[in-house]
Amino acid sequence: MSQHPGPAHENDTAKPPPVEGSRYFDWLDRRIGFRQMSREALFENIPGGARWRYIWGSTLTFTFLVQIITGCALWMAYSPSSQTAWESVFYIQNHMAGGWVLRGIHHYVAQAMNILLVLHLMQVVIDGAYKAPREMNFWMGLVLLTLVLALSLTGYLLPWDQKGYWATKVATNIAAITPIVGPGLQKVIIGGADYGHHTLTRFFALHAGVIPFTCVALIAWHVALFRRHGITAKKPLRKRDATFWPDQLLMDAVACLAIMGAVMVLVLMNHGAELGPPADPSDNFSAARPEWYFLFLFQFLKYFPGGTEVFGAIVIPGVIMLVLFLMPLFGNSRRGHRFNVGFLCFLIAGAAVLTWLAIREDRNRPEIVVAKQQAVETADRIKDLANSPQGIPPTGAITLLRTDPFTQGPKLFAKYCASCHRFDGHDGTGLKLKDAPTASDLKGFGSREWVGGLLDPDQVSGAHYFGGTKFKNGKMVKFVTKKVRAFTPEQKAQLTNVLMAISAEAGLKSQKQLDAASTTQIEAGKVAFKDQIGCAECHQFHSKDADASGPDLTGWGSREWLTGMISNPKSARYYGDDNDRMPAFAEEKILDAQSIALLADWLRGEWYQPAEVAGNQ
Amino acid sequence: MSHEPEPSHAHTHCGCATTDRPGRREFFKKTLTIVVGMAAILAPIGVAISVLLDPLRRSGKGERLVRVASLNAVPIDGTPRKFAVVADRTDAWNKYPNTPIGAVYLRRTGDDKVEALNVVCPHAGGFVDYNAANKCFLCPLHNSEFSLDGTILDPKSPAPRAMDSLKVEIRDGEIWVAFQNFRAGTRDKIPA
Incomplete structure (x- = not known):
């Protein structure tokens, strides 16, 4: 057993024979006294021996350390601005070696910390470790709890995705309802009147600098005070006393390994942390929810009618925090202690019930389910777009989504078209509507299948085509239901060629190979259209006819034809005065040219597809 | 002046003695603690280093x-x-x-x-x-x-x-x- 080195002059003679390298440690120890420090840190007495119920403080310290390690590595690749935050996280997640694992660990360990905090608090309150003379340490713990929650809140925004953006916006709006200082406080927090670059720089500075720095200082103090007062041993003491090293530390290490094991399982199962679509201030995300451990607060606020939110958001949580802070003052009596334990159990049970209610409510709301599904699809989509040869432009990834027909088409359709039309029976986004459609279903518009249905006597007057329109009993429907139904086999063959010819006008990408393989039939169809089966009586088709009463089918379904139709269906080229309710979206300035083009491209199935997907089609 | 624990007699700085422990068992416990602790921190450190060194995978555009x-x-x-x-x-x-x-x-x-x-x-x-x-x-x-x-x-x-x-x-x-x-x-x- 070596003597503990004290001051240099009294220690020199008592030293054991020098071991290789030990004199260097001795030199260092005389200057910084690391041996005494490590002894004090490691040989803490554990009355009654090591126990699993004492692990929570150590596991919290461990998870905090993990967050510092992973956070520093993330910091080296993260760029806090509204044009680069999501993009840099995307790059970490998809292009840096091990980036998705790093992010995943940081994400799930953050969640584990919140669980561990509650467990630590429960252990401290149940074991009475908050009682005198440990009041200061308990209060410091509560401050640390608040700081860790603040870390979670600030970290949630940093990826700058739709979920984090809208959920945090709600949280900072709530801050604004604080009496007197609220509006100013909100501006200071978000760095201005609205979310932007300075929101991110501030949140990042808080998340990676101010709060962790404060936490480190408080944890050091917290542990020092804990060591000063010693462990609050659970009575009765079952075993003989032990030391922190290695007895308790072994249990702590096993617990830390178990936590990391669970975290790694979650990371590998979910391929790291979720990264939603980039934040879009112009497109509200109705399924934006805070992280699960804040859901109880989110749900709680639903019960406060307009004008009383301040009670749900500030007053009641404030009173709860006050009661928690006062616990040590009335915890010395048996009754007071029981109240504390009961109050804490009530809080946890209440939070659990509110969380469950929030989840259940969301599951039962179709629009939330659809919005969540859409967010997953958009997140996959933006990944394809960002990895495309075009890459992410300097204006940010959101530009890619805003100019992507696959993303914008369904939204535009749901907003502007689905009041009459349907797309495969839904509103374009997947939401089934209660009202019956009053115009055609445009899924597959331009394809042979779609035209074939239109020329089918059994379908033309159905809801899929003209059934809900004023053309239900019009010339076209009569032509198909009467004349086409009576076609001879030869005429039916000609009709097939005609539908091929009309569909080929659309020039759909999905039908390119089919059209190329049917040039003879398409040419025959053009002839049949004009001369053989009667289409030319109403429609123009590659030739002028002043008497034509139906839409001009030259270029039917092409991008140019479709954008013209959406822009102004009242034009003589389309339905003229016979137009049935469809607005002239461009003429009436309902949609701009870009939106109309996006809608047309989406209906035609024209959007960027990654090579392997495009190759499979 | 406090003392380090002897291999067969665990002491604490406050003088509360624990039971006699066979040196081998004590050694095993300490080794296990270090191994388990290192295993717990291995993934975060490893993956942080991987991301830190990611630039080494990048090369110039060439000619x-x-x-x-x-x-x-x-x-x-x-x-x-x-x-x-x-x-x-x-x-x-x-x-x-x-x-x-x-x-x-x-x-x-x-x-x-x-x-x-x-x-x-x-x-x-x-x-x-x-x-x-x-x-x-x-x-x-x-x-x-x-x-x-x-x-x-x-x-x-x-x-x-x-x-x-x-x-x-x-x-x-x-x-x-x-x-x-x-x-x-x-x-x-x-x-x-």
């Missing part, structure tokens, strides 16, 4: 043939002129189409002959200026002097090698340069 200027834009009298090299650039997640990626000095050595030098000083990577009065290139940072063909003019120049020449192609009156950056501070011309 890129870029149209730089028309032949008419280069003075006929052999005076060098600086031109920006404009090409697509990738910066981590961003792609910038047609953006300056560097600059070259072009100098006519005949009616349809042009030499190209990368403007980057091979010493420390500063941009070299053309000194019209002395008809030479001068680095404003550490005063390396180069002649018009890029060779070191002043032997006291700190530059370890001549300015980096680049391959040139003339196509229909347009000058195309095989643009590339090279490592600074080395005697050999090593692609960056």
